[in-house]
Amino acid sequence: MDSIAIQGGNRLNGTIPISGAKNSAIKLMAASILTDxxxxxxxxxxxxxxxxxxxxxxxxxxEVTERDGADGQETLFHAREITSTFAPYDLVRQMRASFNVLGPLLARTGHAKVSLPGGCTIGARPVDLHLQALTALGAEIELDEGYVTASAPNGLTGAEIEFPFVSVGATEHALLAAVLATGTTVLRRAAREPEIGDLARCLVAMGAKIEGIDTDVLTITGVTALGGTTWSVIPDRIEMGSYAVAAAMAGGEVRLTRSRPGLIEALIARMVEAGVEVIPTEDGVIVRRDPAVRLKAVNVTTEVYPGFATDLQAQFMALMTLAEGESIIHENIFENRFMHAPELMRLGAEISVHAGEARVTGVEALHGAPVMATDLRASVCLVIAGLAARGETTIGRVYHLDRGFERLEEKLSACGADIRRIGGDGHEH
Incomplete structure (x- = not known):
């Protein structure tokens, strides 16, 4: 199993291009099922x-064809004919979001059998809301031996759906199913994350009729068929935020390109409050900090968009480990999302966790040590901490990182970080 080794203490100076958003790309990929x-x-x-x-x-x-295009990496999806509507556990368990193929398969073919996604390290994250939304649209659903069997032989029918709480996954899933339903669907208390707006706009480009994009009420008028289109995936705001925090943690000056600072306004506001310089540019931001000047402690509370993103909480906690004073971090979105705290403490951080609250007392310096990644966002928080720690930090289980960060070592090395990947065989990659 691969690990990453970081020799801390180098300032970061250079340019990091931000990749397309993982959380948008995977839902756009599911949308390819909806058209021939x-x-x-x-x-x-x-x-x-x-x-x-x-x-x-x-x-x-x-048909899935990966290739290099005029504007970088692109993938062509062509679902001329759906030859199977079965999604086995072995594939679905590797990524929870793949459960969202259920709605498009049902809308396109009238039936599907998809595995439940299984456990998740950062909390229960149940799919009840997904299934309730599909049931409201007229699907007949049976649960048996870990699989969802859904059918709508006469097609799906529009419905009024009010979610009991904001759920990104359920909003996206209902949207993917409703675009081909007969009649009108209204989704109330819909999530407003930028990735949902990206999905909705792509569906409109394919011929869907959707009103209220970027609001908490989406109105979808079903159409009989969707066409193809070309769509550019929005920049990954979590990757952008992670590298912004990395630059602030290590010190130096990093220009983030191919990105939109408006997507991480809540994070930028807290970083500026902590003493980091963040300057908007035409296609991103410049993040600048003199590491000789101590950061100031800042409190954060995670909230649904446009609030402070839960997916940036671990990274910000890493930054606060070196801030002057005490910062309080409230996690309101997922339970059990402070698993990175004990690992940061191995590097010398002072953190106490009680239920959904973490208190971070800043220290003068972190010191390298072996640590273990527990989930995607926790793993990048340990990379960020390792960049500033004295000595060497080795991070195990970095397969989590590969789920959400493209060419991470390459992007950080280009800015002066001493970071390398070590394979399970002990050799550097």
């Missing part, structure tokens, strides 16, 4: 998660 016409996605990230979903789509008969 080609869907070309540009600015496509090459990640473990997109690879897993590509394998699953091929199982349904979708």
């Amino acid at each position: 016409q080609p869907l070309l996605l540009t600015n496509m990230p090459r990640l473990a998660d997109t690879k897993f979903l590509g394998q699953l789509l091929r199982q349904f008969g979708v």
Whole structure:
């Protein structure tokens, strides 16, 4: 199993291009099931998660062609004919979001059998809301031996759906199913994450009728068929935020390109409050900090978009380990999402966790040590901490990183980081 070794203490100076958003790309890939016409996605990230979903789509008969285009990496999806509507556990368990193929398969073919996604290290994340939404649209659903069997032989029918709480996955899933339903669907208390807006706009480009994009009420008027289109995946705001925090943690000056600072306004506001210089540019931001000047402690509370993203909480906690004073971090989105705290403490951080609250007392310096990644965002937080720690930090289980960060070592090395990947055989890659 691969690990990453970092010799801390180098300032970061240079440019990091931001990849397409993982959380948008995988839902756009699922949308390819809805049409027999080609869907070309540009600015496509090459990640473990997109690879897993590509394998699953091929199982349904979708042609998936990865290639280099004029604007970088792109992938062509062509679901001329759906030859299977079965999604086995072995593929779905590798990535929870692949469960969202259920709605498009049902909308396109009238039936599907998809494995439940299984456990998740950062909390239960149940799919009840997904299934309730599909049931409201007229699907008949049975649960048996870990599989969801869904049918709608006469097609799906529009419905009024009010989610009991904001759920990104359920909003996206209902949207993917409703675009081909007969009649009108209204989704209330819909999530407003930028990735949902990206999905909705792509569906509109394919011929869907959707009103209220970027609001918490989406109105979808079903159409009989969707066509193909070419769509550029939005920049990954979590990758952008992670590298912004990395630059602030290590010190120096990093220009983030191919990105949109408006997607991480809540993070930027807290970073500026902590004493980091963040300057907007035409296609991103410049992050600048003199490491000789101590950061100031800042409190954060994770919230649904446009609030502070739960997916940036671990990274910000790493930054606060070196801040002057005490910062309080409230996690309101996922339970059990402080598993990175004990690993940061191995590097010398002072953190106490009680339920959904972490108190971080800043220290003068972190010191390298062996640590273990527990999930995707926790693993990048340990990389960020390692960049500033004195001595060498080795991070195990970095397969988590490969799910959401493209060419991480290459991007950080280009800015002066001393970071290398060590294979399970002990050799550097």
